[in-house]
Amino acid sequence: MKIVVLVKQIPDPEARVAVGADGGPAALQVEDRWCTSFFDEVALEAALGLRQRHGGEVVAVTAGGGKAVDALRRALAFGADRVAQLDDPALAGADGLGVAAALAAFVRREPPDLVLAGRQALDDEAGVVGPAVAERLDWPHAADAVALEADPAARRIRVERTVDGGREVLELPLPALITAQKGLATPRVPQVTGVMKAMRAKIDRLDLAALGLSPADVAPRTAVLGYRPPPSRKPVRMIEADFPENVRTLAALLCDEAKVLG
Amino acid sequence: MTGAIWVVVERAGNGARRVSLEALGRAAALGGEPTAVLLGADAAAAAPALAPYAKRVLAVEHPALADAATTAQARVLAELARARAPRAILAGATAWGRDLLARLAARLSAGYVPDAVELSAGADGALEAVRPVLGGRAYARLAFRGDGPRLVALRPNAGPVPAPGAPGAIERVAADAGAAALPPRVVERRPAPGGPVDLSEADAIVAAGRGVRGPEGFAVAEQLAAALGGAVGASRAAVDAGWRDHAAQVGKSGRTVSPRLYVALGISGAVHHRMGMDTARTVVVINQDPNAPFFRHADYGLVGDLFQLVPALAEEIRRRRGR
Numbered sequence: 001m002k003i004v005v006l007v008k009q010i011p012d013p014e015a016r017v018a019v020g021a022d023g024g025p026a027a028l029q030v031e032d033r034w035c036t037s038f039f040d041e042v043a044l045e046a047a048l049g050l051r052q053r054h055g056g057e058v059v060a061v062t063a064g065g066g067k068a069v070d071a072l073r074r075a076l077a078f079g080a081d082r083v084a085q086l087d088d089p090a091l092a093g094a095d096g097l098g099v100a101a102a103l104a105a106f107v108r109r110e111p112p113d114l115v116l117a118g119r120q121a122l123d124d125e126a127g128v129v130g131p132a133v134a135e136r137l138d139w140p141h142a143a144d145a146v147a148l149e150a151d152p153a154a155r156r157i158r159v160e161r162t163v164d165g166g167r168e169v170l171e172l173p174l175p176a177l178i179t180a181q182k183g184l185a186t187p188r189v190p191q192v193t194g195v196m197k198a199m200r201a202k203i204d205r206l207d208l209a210a211l212g213l214s215p216a217d218v219a220p221r222t223a224v225l226g227y228r229p230p231p232s233r234k235p236v237r238m239i240e241a242d243f244p245e246n247v248r249t250l251a252a253l254l255c256d257e258a259k260v261l262g
Numbered sequence: 263m264t265g266a267i268w269v270v271v272e273r274a275g276n277g278a279r280r281v282s283l284e285a286l287g288r289a290a291a292l293g294g295e296p297t298a299v300l301l302g303a304d305a306a307a308a309a310p311a312l313a314p315y316a317k318r319v320l321a322v323e324h325p326a327l328a329d330a331a332t333t334a335q336a337r338v339l340a341e342l343a344r345a346r347a348p349r350a351i352l353a354g355a356t357a358w359g360r361d362l363l364a365r366l367a368a369r370l371s372a373g374y375v376p377d378a379v380e381l382s383a384g385a386d387g388a389l390e391a392v393r394p395v396l397g398g399r400a401y402a403r404l405a406f407r408g409d410g411p412r413l414v415a416l417r418p419n420a421g422p423v424p425a426p427g428a429p430g431a432i433e434r435v436a437a438d439a440g441a442a443a444l445p446p447r448v449v450e451r452r453p454a455p456g457g458p459v460d461l462s463e464a465d466a467i468v469a470a471g472r473g474v475r476g477p478e479g480f481a482v483a484e485q486l487a488a489a490l491g492g493a494v495g496a497s498r499a500a501v502d503a504g505w506r507d508h509a510a511q512v513g514k515s516g517r518t519v520s521p522r523l524y525v526a527l528g529i530s531g532a533v534h535h536r537m538g539m540d541t542a543r544t545v546v547v548i549n550q551d552p553n554a555p556f557f558r559h560a561d562y563g564l565v566g567d568l569f570q571l572v573p574a575l576a577e578e579i580r581r582r583r584g585r
Contacts, residue, residue, distance in 0.1 A: 013397060017399040017400055028396075030396065038515050095373075097374065122397070123395065125395070126376045132367065132368035136368050140444065141446075158449065164461075165454070166453040166509075167453070167454055168330060168451050172445050172446045181508075221367070221373030221407050222374070222375060223404065223406075225390065227395075227403070230394065230540060230541075233561060236560045237561065238563045238564075238565070239563065243570060247574040248578055250564055250575060254523065254544070254579070255582050258544040260466070
């Protein structure tokens with residue numbers, strides 16, 4: 001099986017975040033700490049598992065410049081066979097749909113049996129790119145997979161996924177796109193030798209022209225007007241009374257002050 | 263500003279999920295014509311239940327449009343949207359709604375804001391949406407660019423359910439048969455191990471962590487959730503320890519929830535957990551460690567043995583709610 005995995009380098013979810021006073025589009029300040037999005041690592045690990053079982057090739061791809069390339073080095077350290085960076089000035093301002101257009105163009109050039117991606121990136125938590133790539137390719141997709149059973153000879157794959165209230169098993173013909181939920185695979189801790197080799201690897205870069213796209217194809221359809229800090233909570237009210245009075249007090253506050261027992 | 267605002271309705275039994283009704287209320291508040299779009303084999307049969315919340319109900323009847331068939335649903339909706347040019351298309355920011363709108367946005371090349379907590383119209387009628395980013399540590403305000411309908415997935419519990427009014431007109435719409443039988447195909451459905459979990463629309467969530475000491479400890483969370491008419495969630499520690507299915511996990515690598523009441527039992531309150539529940543309206547933290555960081559992010563805090571406190575609290579709440 002040939003598998004393309006979509007990966008993204010994001011600000012570390014525990015990096016410090018501040019919102020500047022002017023509240024404009026440049027007001028978001030994020031500490032300079034980065035990592036590969038967790039669900040993308042789950043997808044990558046699942047791809048490597050499928051390669052081990054069925055043979056084939058795992059290709060990791062990311063869109064963007066700067067730190068984006070580190071997600072590809074991480075993919076190589078995990079054991080990906082090849083990587084590609086889609087890097088173009090026009091992609092710097094792209095939204096999820098623009099990124100999906102570029103990634104779909106890359107997938108079309110390959111083309112693989114399966115595309116795996118994280119269910120959503122942990123920075124914008126949009127969950128747009130996976131399904132949007134599938135739509136651009138006119139492929140079916142299944143989101144939030146927790147188990148996969150591929151049958152490459154019969155050109156189909158069975159996906160167990162989480163849905164609101166339970167689990168669902170879907171069957172899709174290949175090629176298809178699947179997004180990874182926690183539990184699909186446990187991302188490995190790459191070995192130092194792999195990391196060192198990945199640091200030295202030459203990364204293939206493709207611009208929009210190489211993908212057969214123009215800047216208009218990735219033009220953003222949304223624009224950030226500004227940022228504000230999240231609403232702040234009042235200071236906590238600690239209930240100091242002894243049992244069982246403390247429980248009665250809490251229930252009374254929930255009922256009469258917070259009005260959440262209605 | 264006029265123009266239809268469509269709400270793609272998520273079905274729940276014979277009715278609609280509450281978030282779909284919230285979205286119809288939002289559509290009316292924006293001054294648009296709220297239009298409920300129903301998909302599926304029995305769309306017309308379900309339409310009367312939606313009519314009091316909408317000016318118009320579009321019932322798109324086709325057996326291939328049910329359930330997980332987002333490929334077919336996006337195709338049919340795109341055709342319909344091209345023909346009728348609504349001002350906006352909304353859905354609930356549930357697993358299904360977000361899957362569908364992402365595909366529809368790509369098909370229409372239309373601007374899409376997933377998981378919005380606010381949606382408003384400027385003086386010129388242009389829509390703006392606000393959504394949390396970076397685990398809720400900043401809120402981004404977004405405008406739309408380009409042509410086509412504006413697509414927005416609204417986070418559940420971000421607005422009221424409107425009062426029913428005079429029923430809107432029901433219109434049956436023929437679906438393009440070419441979309442029939444597109445994959446994926448549903449093979450099987452089953453509840454999550456450990457019982458069904460549906461956190462996305464729950465009014466109240468009782469989440470438990472390491473402090474409940476084992477899978478059996480979740481019994482007190484179940485008890486309180488039952489008294490509140492809510493659902494049970496779990497911290498990453500509890501899920502990683504195998505005490506609960508990960509469908510129940512709240513936080514960075516789990517679910518993002520937005521209930522009216524969130525009760526955390528024996529959860530320390532690490533950043534990765536709070537990222538999943540910071541938009542809850544009221545937060546109660548019960549922990550035996552008075553120094554648990556979660557207390558600093560709560561509305562009410564209670565220190566003590568949760569195996570003593572929680573059953574008593576459940577009893578007290580049952581008494582107050584008269585059940």
